Amino acid sequence: MDLFIKRETSLEAHDATETLMAGRARALEQELRDRRGESTVHVMLGKSKEALVDGVLVLVAEDIAKAKTLLPALYLSVDDRGECFISRLRYFSRTNAHRLTHRGKAAVYQITKACLEMECHLVEFLYRDCLRLAVPSDVSEHSLSGCASVLEMTKQSLPLLLGSKSHLASFLVFSFRCIHAQYPCLQKGEKTLCAFFESNKAFLLSLVEKIHYLGKDAIRLLVSVSRIPEFAEILSTWPVELSLPPQEVIAAQIPLVVENKVKYILEHPPSYHMEWLLGKHFQAGSDYLAVDTIRFICLCVHPSEETRKTCMARWWLVRNILLTIQDSAVLSYAYLTLFYDWLFYDGIPMNIEPSYLLLEGAVVHEKDLFNKIFDFLVLLSSRFSQRVDVKTSIGKAFKHAIDSEIATNVNGFASMDSSRYRQFVSLINIEQYN
Structure with missing residues (x-):
């Protein structure tokens, strides 16, 4: 499954949490196979919500394509607009964020994207957790992949996110951090990075006014990307605000x-x-x-x-x-x-x-x-x-x-x-x- 980074100091052959989740995934997979004539929703009805979330998460991590069938079925099988599912997934991603492999993070991004499309209850908070999960600490291919996942889900779910100044401001902070961290590579003309940021620059510029929500920190963040001409021009006329950022x-x-x-x-x-x-x-x-x-x-x-x-x-x-x-x-x-x-x-x-x-x-x-x-x-x-x-x-x-x-x-x-x-x-x- 390879969701978690193995602990070097662990005396266990497998992490207990991962073993539990893998067992739930195999049980769900087996039941779906045994009851193939029934709908996926019907198979999931009546099952423990926690076990379903764990099982679906692992199955999606193993095969991203399964998100299209398993997640809508999970959403329909619980009578709370997905709130329990979102809460469980948030708990999982927040408590295990430092241990998730790149594959595990990709699964969380994919599930969040699907939940945004279904407009699950409280999904905006799961989206913010993804921003935290994807914050780049380096300029690796995996960091760029996380940035791309967040940008894609933001573009697709913009109408839903427009209702929250806080979430869009958090997205822009995340995006500016990505640009700032990767700028040395952009200067060197690294083709993949240049193509990535050129294709998303117009989208970021269209939302830049949302950082008014950050008060005086808006200028600090614009300074971080001011080596890019379009952002430098915005910085030169940005109004000075003294309110504290949230x-x-x-x-x-x-x-x-x-x-x-x-x-x-x-x-x-x-x-x-x-x-x-x-x-x-x-x-x-x-x-x-x-x-x-x-x-x-x-x-x-x-x-x-x-x-x-x-x-x-x-x-x-x-x-x-x-x-x-x-x-x-x-x-x-x-x-x-x-x-x-x-x-x-x-x-x-x-x-x-x-x-x-x-x-x-x-x-x-x-x-x-x-x-x-x-x-x-x-x-x-x-x-x-x-x-x-x-x-x-x-x-x-x-x-x-x-x-x-x-x-x-x-x-x-x-x-x-x-x-x-x-x-x-x-x-x-x-x-x-x-």
């Missing part, structure tokens, strides 16, 4: 397993949890995942005051994720992502806390890292956009952090070299800060 859209940019692990690490102090996360998910080729995870930590994970006193600091996790990024162009985008809320500061200190404390810690203990980050921030203050008073916003964020309970060692900034200290004083618009 957290569910930001979270959808990273795999569910990474979201859960990040939350767990920030609540359980031992450092080996972080070391496991970095070793498992942030190795070579995961630079774009690192950027999206940093944005998620800054915007979506705000520990309580009690938790902050006893558990791992967000800035420390951000710092370690930042250091895994190898590509210089992606690193610049990561710096932009890290300080993005400084450029459009809205008075929410928790959004800037990780980046501020990273600066505060690095200025004393990691001069090279501090110099790189601070120099980038100074550069942003003068060159980001003429339509936004970025320098004033950065100064406001700096002063808010210093004057609030976020700051822990303000005097550390006095240890900068003289030229950077003058820039610091100018940036936060004060005479001196010791």
Whole structure:
């Protein structure tokens, strides 16, 4: 069946979940064969919904063509417009996302596509799970195949999805991430990629207005694809908005397993949890995942005051994720992502806390890292956009952090070299800060 990646540490010959699902698939297959004279719907009636979902999923994974007959029959055999089926499939795809093989993911995409065509109840949420499942971490053929599957199902089900700004915004975030991750290959003229994006560019441009739903993050996402002329033109006239993007859209940019692990690490102090996360998910080729995870930590994970006193600091996790990024162009985008809320500061200190404390810690203990980050921030203050008073916003964020309970060692900034200290004083618009 080969739905799951085998666990190297497992003592079992076969994974228990996969064995159970395979057994249900074989039982369903045998009954369909034995009762060939009856309709598929009739054979399925009265069966356990969970067993049916598992069996159908495996059979479709083995032969995608079976989706056309098995899925409509399953939909008609349960009296809930497919809601139980969707719920079970969402649970399966979310809990096993990190273990699914490319074949297993393809099966989930195919089933989701069929469910969209049948307009199953709550299928839009399964669609968003597919976006998460297909987020590319590299430029492999399998990643491109996942992107293609999502684009195809979006095109075919656009009338249904148009009713949800959130889902279409999530799709555009996903699409821009695909373009950003694959752009170096596009520059080299890789024919398959060029043909793929040229054929879908018009569709993406027709929907681009939907990212208004993302508030101020719309500009950040347009920046990520601004090397493509059509998107650069849109960026040049895009209105500045200060509203926060919905957290569910930001979270959808990273795999569910990474979201859960990040939350767990920030609540359980031992450092080996972080070391496991970095070793498992942030190795070579995961630079774009690192950027999206940093944005998620800054915007979506705000520990309580009690938790902050006893558990791992967000800035420390951000710092370690930042250091895994190898590509210089992606690193610049990561710096932009890290300080993005400084450029459009809205008075929410928790959004800037990780980046501020990273600066505060690095200025004393990691001069090279501090110099790189601070120099980038100074550069942003003068060159980001003429339509936004970025320098004033950065100064406001700096002063808010210093004057609030976020700051822990303000005097550390006095240890900068003289030229950077003058820039610091100018940036936060004060005479001196010791």
